Amino acid sequence: MSGALRFDFMHFMPYVHLPENHKEFHSTWVDFPNKFYDPEKGHALYNRYIVELLLAEKVGFDAVVVNEHHNTAYSMMAAPNLIAAAIIPQTKNVKICVWGTPPNLEYPNRLAEEYAMLDVMSQGRLEVAFPLGTGMEYWANPISPATARARYRESIDIILQAWTADGPTTYYGDFYTYRYLNPWPRPYQKPHPPCYIVGTGSPETVELAAKHGFGYSAVFVSKTRALELNQQLRKSSAEHGHPVRPEQLPLQVITYVAETKEKAEAEAVEHIRYFFEDALRTTPNFLAPPGYLSVAELKKRAALADKLHGGFSFDNVNESFFLAIGTADQVVDQLEEWGGAMGTNHFNLLCAIGNMPHWKVVKNLSLIGQDVIPRMRANAAVERRVAAE
């Protein structure tokens, strides 16, 4: 690992008050009836979650991360920029990461404008990611999954042009026409805020990140696959003339720290179970709307889908995904090992997982801030000194 370590706290802001009979529903996404959403409980949750995001800065995290989903109890952030806007004036130093709005679900000029606003408001603390959007988002929005990848490429081109070219410019594309692309304001950071692609490992999106010199974060893929994807990005980016920097490879880890390993597991596992079994529960049809995946990719994922979305075994999940559950020392060792293997110094920690109550999130963030982050920074400083000598 080289360079300064970077620690992010990612929040999904789930709606956790599912009805008792929720398991009778095949999915908590797309068609899960919104009559189960109680706005009073939602209000309390938004307030609570914002407090948790703000706490991250106080205990020593470098960044807070929010993202976007639709029609689901998994996330109450249909519009993550609103959350970012609420957090910016209450923080001073943390990066505000909107990872992010799928460009296909907004007019690209408007997304460029909103991100530029946040970047200016935060004095250059914004980082963005361009997800294609899960299959589920395409059932909830009026955009075709069959042309999604082509539209996505075009949207990103437009956003980058809007940010980097002196306007007014024009854009005559297959999906959008701009006679005067001239957004006010422009981003605070030059040439534009750091960009990432987050994805589940489609070769097309990795290649796109490489082409634009973006970072890449694989989410909900196995450890082995995440390693392959990092290697693929490194190779591909270098070919495009954008050597990857370690901080461009955020490693997403479900993290929980307690006094002992047993206690950490006892406190965290039920919420991890909820996350995989209930919050992520959806159908193969929702995951892969028509034309969203190539046929080869569909066949590959058809076998894996059941494993990830519904049907939980802690051992399986622990084996397959990045989970650091234990004492501070154990979590430090684990993160350092994975950071080394993945060639990254950027840790995106999921510290408020599933229906975890506020006290556990506070405890977790505090212990990570008190014991994990400082130790890892100290270890990295020693390592840098040794390397320099």
Added chain:
Amino acid sequence: MSAQAFPPQFKRETHTVNGLKTTVLTAGRGEPLVFFHGAGLWHGINFALPWTEKFRVILPIHPGFDEADDDPAMNEMHDYVMHYLDLFDALGLEQVNLVGFSLGGLMAANFAVQAGHRVKRLVLVGPAGLRGKERPKGDLFLLPPEEIPSLLVSNFDVIKPYLPDNPKDLDFMGARYREVGTLARLWWEHPYDTKLPRYLHRLTMPTLLVWGEDDRLLSVQNAELWRAHIPKVEFQTFKGAGHLVLDEKREAVDAVQRFLS
């Protein structure tokens, strides 16, 4: 899967049209009868065999379906009309009897609206694509893929031989996924052809509309949308038949043959 979807009487030819490789199945002698298939060919074309006694039956496979090549740039019905104008030219077909089923029915209607002189007689079998006032029905995308086959027929035994033994057969799933992906390019954002009714008055050739009375995918009420706009159209329905009325009822196949003869 035990039944053969394409009976051996059909000769298979490959044609490259405007850079796109497609398969054309042909059997029989006589006047040309072109059949535009629906959004899936897995249930086969055995129903078409009786037509081969009087017609040269020509069954082209649409780009993006079954064994035909795909072209992501084909994303509206007009592209298919142009494709078939090219293919008919390549096959030397000046004028044909055109039969279209479901998606193929919408395609045939569009083709006949634009190139009426190429169509001697037109048969639309359970055509898809017109929007009624009632809540949209027949949105294929809303159905989980594994539920679609049983909704297509009144008598499941008719299609059972064409389905894989394992409902999660990856090759079968993959092939269907490819087809709904093709369909999604045409229909996801605009599942109905809202312009077509404006032009259906151009269907001045003898036209027959066929529907299964027990169609659960696209109810027989949809026939009224077509009858309201086609100036002169014969209409026949068949009891005990679902969407795949030709597969289920020999009488429907015979009715088409009589109309075209």
